[in-house]
Amino acid sequence: MATIREVSKFANVSVATVSRVINGNKWVSDATRDKVLAAMKELGYKPNSFARSLATNKSHTIGMVIGDLSGPFFGKLMNEAEQEIRNAGKHLIITSGHDTVESERDAIDFLLQRRVDALILHLDVLPDQDIIDIADNSGVPLILVNRLVPELINSSISLDNELGGYLAVKHLTDLGHTQIATITGPLYKADARARLSGYRRALEEAGIAYDERLVVESDFQEEGGIAPVERLYRRKVKFSALFIQNDHMAFGAMNTLKGRGVNIPEEVSIVGYDDMVMARYVEPALTTVAVPVAEFGKLSAQMALKLSANEPADVQNLRFVPELVVRSSTAPYRKK
Amino acid sequence: MATIREVSKFANVSVATVSRVINGNKWVSDATRDKVLAAMKELGYKPNSFARSLATNKSHTIGMVIGDLSGPFFGKLMNEAEQEIRNAGKHLIITSGHDTVESERDAIDFLLQRRVDALILHLDVLPDQDIIDIADNSGVPLILVNRLVPELINSSISLDNELGGYLAVKHLTDLGHTQIATITGPLYKADARARLSGYRRALEEAGIAYDERLVVESDFQEEGGIAPVERLYRRKVKFSALFIQNDHMAFGAMNTLKGRGVNIPEEVSIVGYDDMVMARYVEPALTTVAVPVAEFGKLSAQMALKLSANEPADVQNLRFVPELVVRSSTAPYRKK
DNA sequence: AAAATGACTGTAAACGGTTACAGTTGGATA
């Protein structure tokens, strides 16, 4: 691939002049500029971003680590963030953490080696201390999405998952349910733990004792909704309502329940979490907890851009509040 | 951020030695290696990938351009590709084309400037000629996903969308339907056009005349299923079956039909396209055309890796074949 | 004892850009 030097020879000018043309420096005569532009076109020249970044010590790039590249949640997050960053004339490099400590660390290393101007991190398993170390020592500003590390409270954008769980279950207790089962995500994820503790708080508030047998841990995947339902039945515990920690699992669970001839919501009320677009298309339409993902993505990108420009980003523990969306999968408790 | 020189000073060795340690060169004594490692740790050293890539002329990176970062189709595609590439010890940089010529070009430029070892391109709007130019002049091998450019047939991995459309509609004609409407994606996308021509072929084969009034162009989004249904009714054309070019739109359309009190499949049969996970959770479960997205992602990554290593990738116009998945949204035609 | 070898380490020239600084013009100003 052609270099600036070849272009300069071809156009009979110095490398400095070519560089000036590339960077839109105004001290170049029109004639020269045209010559250089023609040479660049002729040789198919594309600036080498490595050399450029090396010389300027700027990458014009924001790095993002997320758990899973598929998945509607992250999709929206990425999309919004990318829009915002592209609009600012920069670029986003996305890597996946794959839910393992090693992979998350590797992803961050990759971005750090690429000297990104800022990091947007959605980390599921990396220990707090590691994150703090990166914040302290990497020299790169960072935004923490959907995770609260007390020491980094000023660069966290998080969702109050505890409140989300609470709202979901409170809705059920308000409807008169007292036997409320729950299907959680993997409990090594803070999200899942927080939602579970919201579940407990709502029960407590309603004076209902916490019963371990009503809790099944799963994996946040669609298929993850199926087995847990079977397990609940095998445990022979009764429940008239089910709080499922994300919509994906809820869809799977609803299907299994229907397969068993259970009427929703007459016999079992169901609340999901995330408010995916599909939530309103299943039958019955799913009552769920809405999460402002798009805002999330947009805001994190804006913050990252600000921080990378050394502007103060008054993040101040931005904590989004989830909202309950009531549809048709929940109904008042009725005795059988 | 610390450089190799600082590390070398700190450890009292030369830069070459530090570089050797970084690269695992064996001609370094254990004592020296330990000294260097300690120095690196102490100074929080991370190799500068720019300098490195500049010196070696290798980026160990594969670039990917896709239409939309959200969306279940691309999610899976990215995910599989990333897995494969990470396993090979390389990294994937993903950028979005945003469905505009300018943006797609910009995304490719970005990746080219970053000197990626290969490109995986899912382009919706960039003209063929541009793609050919890139293939010819960029010096970077490329894999074309889901698009067929005759000149680049040997680096295309595509799905036979025409066949997909055909299968969907043939299923309907086989069921006795003769008034079959269709909702297409944006017709500037080759996918949509191909599916539409599959629709026409199936009709022709069944001896049914093509009727423009039964065709509505839409946008591949969920909401995109709603208005077209209304338009069909406003046009006062009768139809007993509906081929909708992706599942997302199908979900929207099913909902609108239900809202109008139309029974599916008794009054209107519906076939979607993509076989998203949700297809089996809606009611009735959606008959649809399955696309091997995961294979797509995996294979494109493997090809890209091979090409970047200068190994021959015998792509040879890899054309995946879609499959019809029959569920409950289609039924034999019955007179009203 | 001299030469050869193997194990290790250092020097310095790339890699492809940017940019401070130093020219070289030609025209305007004193």
Next chain:
DNA sequence: TATCCAACTGTAACCGTTTACAGTCATTTT
């Protein structure tokens, strides 16, 4: 006419690595 300045262009150092080549030892080999 001498001086200055604005407009433009070139030279060369530098960014942080890698790596060919050249050393320096301590062991072996002859």
